[in-house]
Amino acid sequence: MNLHLQVARHVAKQRAESQAKQVAMLKKALPKGSCHAHQVDEKTIRAALENCSWDEDGAFRALRAFLGSEIEKKALKHEDKRESKDKKRKREKEGDESGSASGSDSDESDSDDSEADDKKRSQKKSKRKKSDKDKKSKKEKKHKKKGKEKEKASKLAAVKDTKFGKYGVIKESDMWNKRPEFGLWCAEVKQVNIEGLAKWEEKDLFREYAEEYNTASLPDKKYYDYEAWEIKRRVKEARRGAKAAKEEKTSFNDEDDRRAELMRDRQIRKHEEVLNLRKTLVASGVVDDMREQEQLKALMQQHYRTGDMNAARALAQRLAPDDPAELLQKGIHTTVNDKVGKLAGK
Numbered sequence: 163m164n165l166h167l168q169v170a171r172h173v174a175k176q177r178a179e180s181q182a183k184q185v186a187m188l189k190k191a192l193p194k195g196s197c198h199a200h201q202v203d204e205k206t207i208r209a210a211l212e213n214c215s216w217d218e219d220g221a222f223r224a225l226r227a228f229l230g231s232e233i234e235k236k237a238l239k240h241e242d243k244r245e246s247k248d249k250k251r252k253r254e255k256e257g258d259e260s261g262s263a264s265g266s267d268s269d270e271s272d273s274d275d276s277e278a279d280d281k282k283r284s285q286k287k288s289k290r291k292k293s294d295k296d297k298k299s300k301k302e303k304k305h306k307k308k309g310k311e312k313e314k315a316s317k318l319a320a321v322k323d324t325k326f327g328k329y330g331v332i333k334e335s336d337m338w339n340k341r342p343e344f345g346l347w348c349a350e351v352k353q354v355n356i357e358g359l360a361k362w363e364e365k366d367l368f369r370e371y372a373e374e375y376n377t378a379s380l381p382d383k384k385y386y387d388y389e390a391w392e393i394k395r396r397v398k399e400a401r402r403g404a405k406a407a408k409e410e411k412t413s414f415n416d417e418d419d420r421r422a423e424l425m426r427d428r429q430i431r432k433h434e435e436v437l438n439l440r441k442t443l444v445a446s447g448v449v450d451d452m453r454e455q456e457q458l459k460a461l462m463q464q465h466y467r468t469g470d471m472n473a474a475r476a477l478a479q480r481l482a483p484d485d486p487a488e489l490l491q492k493g494i495h496t497t498v499n500d501k502v503g504k505l506a507g508k
Contacts, residue, residue, distance in 0.1 A: 184211055184218055187360065191222060192229070219362040328378040329386040337368050338457055344371050347385045400430045455481065 185207050207225065214220035332340060348356045348367060356364055374380050384391035403426065458477055465474035 181208070181211070181216065184216065184221075188218065188222055188225065191363075192225060218360070219365060222362055325378040326376060329375065331376050332372050334365065334368065334372070336372075337365075339454070340371075340375075343385050343388050344368060346388060347371055347380065351381060351385075397430060397434060400426060 185204050188207050188211070189204065207221070210221040210224050210228075211218075214224060337344065344367075345356050348354050348371075352367065354367075356367070359367070371380075371385075375386065380386060458481055462474050462477035462481065465471075465477065
């Protein structure tokens with residue numbers, strides 16, 4: 163009985179420590195410059211985590227939405243207060259003008275009453291006309307401004323639509339398939355190492371990367387497909403080297419020159435063949451399948467190392483080769499990997 167109690171206490175202590183770490187991590191991740199950051203204390207963070215079943219990503223999104231709504235409420239309240247002050251000031255001004263006009267009328271003689279009344283009416287009429295004119299001009303300006311904003315938004319949307327999906331469309335589930343390109347983008351553009359990020363931070367960064375990928379807004383083509391970009395770069399370098407060799411030629415040994423030229427041409431053709439084959443494989447989805455196979459193999463080895471034999475066996479069965487008859491029915495050539503290996507090793 164004492165052992166059971168000790169185990170229960172130890173588990174409770176570990177849970178409390180883990181929850182305290184989650185609270186501290188979320189508190190550190192919340193924006194420091196927020197004018198409502200002081201409202202989010204540890205109690206609020208803990209409540210958000212409990213509502214989200216201690217899921218850090220969900221709690222972070224909920225707290226960020228809460229801060230945004232508080233700022234918006236304060237801005238609306240400030241705007242209402244300013245409008246009420248403007249209205250009050252306007253009413254006081256109109257009251258002063260009407261009071262001065264009535265005072266001047268009382269000083270006029272009885273014989274000039276009708277003339278003063280006419281003057282007063284004409285002043286009111288002109289004032290009303292001016293007010294109507296001002297209102298009309300304000301409405302026109304507002305309408306023009308809205309029209310310009312709509313036109314600008316429609317142009318931006320049109321540009322975005324034409325670029326959307328230019329290099330394909332990726333989702334959160336593609337994070338491992340695009341790991342090399344995503345890691346390169348994080349290192350060079352965001353100046354961060356993905357290996358040192360928390361899980362929710364990595365997900366947030368990948369959402370931003372996926373949005374720029376899908377709208378073709380990434381700053382360099384290597385962030386879409388690094389392998390294809392690298393092959394193209396090698397082809398360009400080989401061609402540039404061949405051109406430079408021709409320009410810098412000083413000796414006239416025809417046999418050696420011919421041999422070197424043939425070697426350079428063979429190198430260029432090899433890179434071009436690999437690039438063309440890769441394009442074909444990408445179009446048929448074979449490259450993605452190969453990447454998935456490598457990831458599953460790495461995961462299986464990890465399960466073997468940690469002693470999770472059931473998970474390792476399940477992955478081994480999944481990685482077992484299919485029936486050749488089924489592969490022929492699907493139209494998949496079983497020697498694609500060998501061909502890629504031969505081309506790369508030429």
